[in-house]
Amino acid sequence: MSTTPALELQGLTKRYGNFTALHSMDLAIRPGEIFALLGPNGAGKTTMIGSVCGLVKKTSGTIRVFGKDLDQDSVGPRYEIGLVPQEINFDPFFSVAESLRIQLGYYGRPRDEARIDEVLTALNLQAKKDAMTRALSGGMKRRLLIAKALVHKPRLVFLDEPTAGVDVELRRDLWTYVRRLASEGTTIVLTTHYLEEAEELADRVGIINEGKLLMVEDKATLLRRFGERRVVVTFDHPQAALSEVGRRFAASLSADGRTLTYVEREGCAPSGELLRALYAEGQPIADVETRRSRMEDVLIEILRGRPQAA
Amino acid sequence: MNVLGMQTLFAKEVRRFMRVPGQTVLSPLISTTLYFIVFGYSISGRVQTVDGTPYLHFIVPGLVFLGIANNAFLNSSSSLFITKIQGTVVDLLVSPLGPGELMAGFIGGAMVRGLVVGGLTWAVAALFTGFSLEHAWVAAYFLLLSSYVFSVLGMLAAVWAEKFEQINFFPTFVMLPLTFLGGVFYSVRTLPSPWKEVSLFNPMVYMVEGLRYGMLGQSSFSPAVGGAILAGVAVVATVVTWMVLKSGYKMKA
Numbered sequence: 234m235s236t237t238p239a240l241e242l243q244g245l246t247k248r249y250g251n252f253t254a255l256h257s258m259d260l261a262i263r264p265g266e267i268f269a270l271l272g273p274n275g276a277g278k279t280t281m282i283g284s285v286c287g288l289v290k291k292t293s294g295t296i297r298v299f300g301k302d303l304d305q306d307s308v309g310p311r312y313e314i315g316l317v318p319q320e321i322n323f324d325p326f327f328s329v330a331e332s333l334r335i336q337l338g339y340y341g342r343p344r345d346e347a348r349i350d351e352v353l354t355a356l357n358l359q360a361k362k363d364a365m366t367r368a369l370s371g372g373m374k375r376r377l378l379i380a381k382a383l384v385h386k387p388r389l390v391f392l393d394e395p396t397a398g399v400d401v402e403l404r405r406d407l408w409t410y411v412r413r414l415a416s417e418g419t420t421i422v423l424t425t426h427y428l429e430e431a432e433e434l435a436d437r438v439g440i441i442n443e444g445k446l447l448m449v450e451d452k453a454t455l456l457r458r459f460g461e462r463r464v465v466v467t468f469d470h471p472q473a474a475l476s477e478v479g480r481r482f483a484a485s486l487s488a489d490g491r492t493l494t495y496v497e498r499e500g501c502a503p504s505g506e507l508l509r510a511l512y513a514e515g516q517p518i519a520d521v522e523t524r525r526s527r528m529e530d531v532l533i534e535i536l537r538g539r540p541q542a543a
Numbered sequence: 544m545n546v547l548g549m550q551t552l553f554a555k556e557v558r559r560f561m562r563v564p565g566q567t568v569l570s571p572l573i574s575t576t577l578y579f580i581v582f583g584y585s586i587s588g589r590v591q592t593v594d595g596t597p598y599l600h601f602i603v604p605g606l607v608f609l610g611i612a613n614n615a616f617l618n619s620s621s622s623l624f625i626t627k628i629q630g631t632v633v634d635l636l637v638s639p640l641g642p643g644e645l646m647a648g649f650i651g652g653a654m655v656r657g658l659v660v661g662g663l664t665w666a667v668a669a670l671f672t673g674f675s676l677e678h679a680w681v682a683a684y685f686l687l688l689s690s691y692v693f694s695v696l697g698m699l700a701a702v703w704a705e706k707f708e709q710i711n712f713f714p715t716f717v718m719l720p721l722t723f724l725g726g727v728f729y730s731v732r733t734l735p736s737p738w739k740e741v742s743l744f745n746p747m748v749y750m751v752e753g754l755r756y757g758m759l760g761q762s763s764f765s766p767a768v769g770g771a772i773l774a775g776v777a778v779v780a781t782v783v784t785w786m787v788l789k790s791g792y793k794m795k796a
Contacts, residue, residue, distance in 0.1 A: 249796075280796075283795075283796060286636070286637045287636045287637055287795070288633060288636050288637065288795055288796060289795060289796045290791050290795050290796070307641075308545070308639045308640075308641045309639065311637060311638060311639040312639045314637060315637075316633070316637045318630070318633050320630050320633075321630075322629055322630030322631045322633060322634075323629070323631070324626075324629070324631050325629075326558070326559050326562050326563075327555075327558075335551055335555050336634065336638075337551075338547055338548060338550070338551025338552075338554075338555075339545075339548045339551055339552070339634065339635070339638035339639070339640060340548065340638055340639060341545050341546075341547045341548050341639065342547070343547065381634065
């Protein structure tokens with residue numbers, strides 16, 4: 234696979250008057266990866282995507298799509314790009330199939346009914362192929378947006394909140410389809426408020442806040458580094474005080490002495506070791522409950538400015 | 544150049560107005576035809592001829608011009624403006640369509656609508672006056688170039704406008720007075736001073752007179768003057784529109 238990044242940003246800056254929406258962003262997205270860009274509302278996610286997709290005029294910096302500088306050629310690289318915008322839009326004069334045929338044409342591709350059927354089937358819209366777009370429900374309009382972004386087989390796809398307002402079943406279907414696209418070599422840049430979505434799909438995660446890219450990390454590394462496993466051990470009988478094992482593992486005992494809580498972070502002893510030590514110590518364990526951090530917890534931790542654990 | 548993209552946008556623009564023919568073709572055709580009947584028959588009783596041409600014949604080129612100019616302008620302005628309002632402009636901005644392709648698509652579609660309405664107006668008028676085409680190439684030049692110029696101006700208005708009120712500004716406050724005072728229903732030469740001199744600053748006068756020369760073989764001014772003005776406006780409007788689109792003015796954040 235090519236080593237040229239699918240998308241490369243160098244010093245990308247966007248200012249609106251005195252407000253800086255993007256602060257000199259540097260980022261390289263590998264071909265074929267699913268990259269999730271996470272951050273609160275107004276963090277700069279859509280501005281970044283808009284700058285690449287030609288919707289926002291950048292103030293400064295360089296954008297390269299598959300090695301091509303958009304300052305040198307602002308049109309050519311767009312053949313490779315597909316965008317699912319955040320806001321639903323549709324042209325009420327046309328049917329679903331006509332909208333997709335128009336989209337294909339915009340990208341210089343001839344009419345391709347097989348491709349249209351493939352995308353509509355994948356997005357569960359086949360039955361609405363000849364329906365006028367104005368007659369679609371909100372969720373269906375969202376699916377049509379996705380179909381329009383994908384129909385011309387772009388190599389770099391931006392999904393800006395693609396599943397907002399979409400039912401759970403379709404969301405799952407879309408995830409499957411996104412994974413399939415990525416397995417076929419399509420690079421996906423995803424922004425979402427459903428952090429479960431990022432956790433489910435992303436290879437790497439970028440976290441952005443107030444226009445600054447705070448961190449880019451492999452999802453697994455991020456979860457390991459910033460995530461934690463919380464182990465709650467319930468005893469048969471209340472404990473009078475924290476045992477020697479409890480102190481060694483820096484665990485905490487509840488006020489009633491019935492539960493011991495251990496927070497396992499990167500660099501700490503694994504929770505299995507704690508359990509073995511407690512058994513060896515002869516503690517009367519009644520129940521063990523564990524909970525691993527999810528992307529949501531990690532994001533909150535990072536946005537609150539928790540220093541890197543490792 | 545994205546030729547297929549340009550053709551797609553053009554075909555989409557034509558299909559868009561053909562989806563609502565009552566609004567885009569029939570309605571303006573009826574309005575223009577009513578002008579012809581009301582003005583033509585009411586005034587022709589008192590004004591028998593203008594420069595030797597029967598009054599009913601005299602007003603036909605102006606009404607054809609009116610149909611072309613209004614509808615070409617309205618098509619490109621409303622189509623692009625609505626695209627901005629409903630958000631589908633994103634499809635155009637993200638796709639590999641440069642300023643040239645966008646202009647060709649929108650202007651081409653608007654020219655077709657202008658020429659369809661103008662052509663139908665001419666056909667309806669011909670039922671009353673008979674068909675007259677004295678200088679076919681001159682007429683073709685003015686028909687095509689005036690539809691082009693007003694399509695481009697419509698596109699510029701759509702880029703600039705942010706509200707519906709603004710998009711109606713040009714047709715109501717600029718185009719309507721200029722066309723009605725542009726010698727559609729009378730010969731500028733017959734106006735008293737200072738209106739005659741004032742009218743000479745109205746570019747529509749020369750466009751109407753140029754088309755009148757092509758269709759009827761008579762004109763108050765040399766068609767070369769109108770042709771040159773039209774070509775000049777076409778060049779300036781094209782360059783300005785291309786630069787505006789290239790810069791992303793009011794199209795990109």
